[in-house]
Amino acid sequence: MKRLLPLLPLLASLHAPAQAQEREWLSYRKLMEVSRLDKFYAMAPAERDKLDMFAHLNPSNPDLKARDIVLTVVHAGGRTPLPLDAQGNLHLAPNAQWLAEDAKIMTNQPSTSKVAVGPAMNAVVPAGTQWSYGTFMSSIPQSNAAIGKIAGALSMFAPTIRSVILKFDQPAQVTIQSKAGTRQYATDAKHQIRLKPDAALVKENPPMLLSARPHEAELDSE
Template structure:
């Protein structure tokens, strides 16, 4: 899945202790949960009311400075009393912080299996939540674009000037799949096809969104990303 990273990148030393090496180490105490949200900028996202962020999904991202450490080998562990929650990382460095309101309130410790002294870059990735299936309203498909722009404006603070304006979505398919989107509106029909790499780009059109246009996809996409201007 392709995902564009947004926000100022923060470099964090994964603290302390003895010898450092590229191999994953045993779990050790790292930071508290609130700090994890701060360095990924997800604290701003979760500060918004749920109804203002229900059409977009934000993921934390981590990229070790040491190329010998594969992102997918990193695990973060939240420990809250007897409750232990593992947070895994994918090949592209993305992870879901699996936020629980109680965690933000109680601020539990976060463990990491990264070796002491290693540095990593943290930021966040955004992706829209789209309706399931292959047939839905155009406005519903683009709801994540509108909501993402509103979140940047309302929650980004000074950082909003460093963030892009989102202009549409990109549906990702396997190359050569021949995927397409048919948009049916009062103006007639339009066909948009994926390119040779499997990317099908749809720009936000306010007129289509306001006139109850319909989108019919030839295939269910592998992933959906935000397009930035």
């Protein structure tokens, strides 16, 4: 996961009374704005089809885990829980109705809890275990172009993406079968493989064979 615009997270209090009763956190519109998800989904689909953008929540208290945070949108149609995963990531597209009615987000957290909210982006993990190298690696230039549009004048603070880190649940291998020969990559001690784009391979677009499907394709600035 690459966090974008690290200087622009929203540090918001997750207020609630001592009994941890639910109360308002912030508006749904504000969440869309601070996460830049409104700008991302305003782009043409062809400009973002290889990217997975989401909001990342980072509690200031290390003892507070994302799994303990419950966020619920209260809107005209009722109540809808937000899909916050164990890593503090929220994957959601803007809901036009909730934006129009200025829906509010409720939380279950005590008044001492604070959380930084900001945009983050990965490359989309393709289906299966046989991918096209050039197609997959084009997520790197697409991410840099998207970051420029999302960040606007603040793009000087945003990272430049240079590689993709494939993250597996177990030891794995990636084999690239090109005209010049076969290249093989094995996971490191963290079950990760870093791939940097090779111009010749991007142009040829040979098949990539993976021994297992990774659970994440992190865009990285190194």
